[in-house]
Amino acid sequence: MEPDLHTLAYFSRNAIDGPDGLKQAEIEKILATARANNSKLNVTGALLVSGGCFAQVLEGPLEAVETLFEQIECDPRHRNVTILHFKPAATRNFGDWAMAYAGDRAEARAETGSGVDLEGLFAHPGLIEGEQAGRDIVRVMSDLIHRTERAQI
Numbered sequence: 001m002e003p004d005l006h007t008l009a010y011f012s013r014n015a016i017d018g019p020d021g022l023k024q025a026e027i028e029k030i031l032a033t034a035r036a037n038n039s040k041l042n043v044t045g046a047l048l049v050s051g052g053c054f055a056q057v058l059e060g061p062l063e064a065v066e067t068l069f070e071q072i073e074c075d076p077r078h079r080n081v082t083i084l085h086f087k088p089a090a091t092r093n094f095g096d097w098a099m100a101y102a103g104d105r106a107e108a109r110a111e112t113g114s115g116v117d118l119e120g121l122f123a124h125p126g127l128i129e130g131e132q133a134g135r136d137i138v139r140v141m142s143d144l145i146h147r148t149e150r151a152q153i
C-alpha cells in the first residue's frame with residue numbers, strides 16, 4: 001500500500017519533426033531519459049506513441065508525478081498536452097516499468113473491443129472526458145503494455 005500513490009494519464013500531439021529514423025531516435029532518447037529519471041523518483045508508467053500522438057501514464061508519489069508532469073508538459077517535442085486522468089490510486093498498473101513503451105498503432109486499434117476507442121481518442125481527444133473514460137484509458141494502456149513484447153524496463 002502506497003498512501004500517496006497517484007496516477008496521471010495525458011494525451012498530446014507529437015511535434016517531433018524529420019524523417020522516421022530521426023523521430024524514432026528522438027523517442028529512444030525520451031525513453032532513456034524517462035527510465036533514468038523516473039526510477040529515481042519512484043515513478044513508473046507507460047508511453048504509447050502512435051502516428052502523430054503520444055499517450056502517457058505516470059504513477060507514483062503525488063509530488064513526484066506533479067513535478068515530473070510539469071516538466072514533461074513544457075517539452076517542445078509535443079504540444080496540446082491534455083490531462084485525461086489524475087487521481088489517487090490503490091495500486092500501480094506499471095509497477096515493473098520505469099517507462100514501458102508501446103509504439104504501434106495497429107495494436108491500439110486491436111484494443112478497441114475493450115471499451116475505449118484509442119483511435120477515436122487520437123482523432124478527437126476532446127471527446128474523452130469523465131472519470132470512467134480516464135480510468136479506461138489507463139486500463140487499456142495497461143492491457144496493451146502487458147501484451148506487447150516490446151514493453152521493457
Ligand SMILES: Cc1cc2nc3c(=O)[nH]c(=O)nc-3n(C[C@H](O)[C@H](O)[C@H](O)COP(=O)(O)O)c2cc1C
Pocket residue numbers: 030033034035037038047054056068071072073074075077078099
Ligand atoms: C512525450 C514525452 C514523454 C516524456 N516522458 C518523460 C518521463 O516519463 N520522464 C522524464 O524524466 N522525462 C520525460 N520526458 C522528457 C522531459 O520532457 C524532459 O526532457 C526531461 O525530463 C529532462 O530531463 P534531464 O534534465 O534529465 O535531461 C518526456 C518527453 C516527452 C516529449
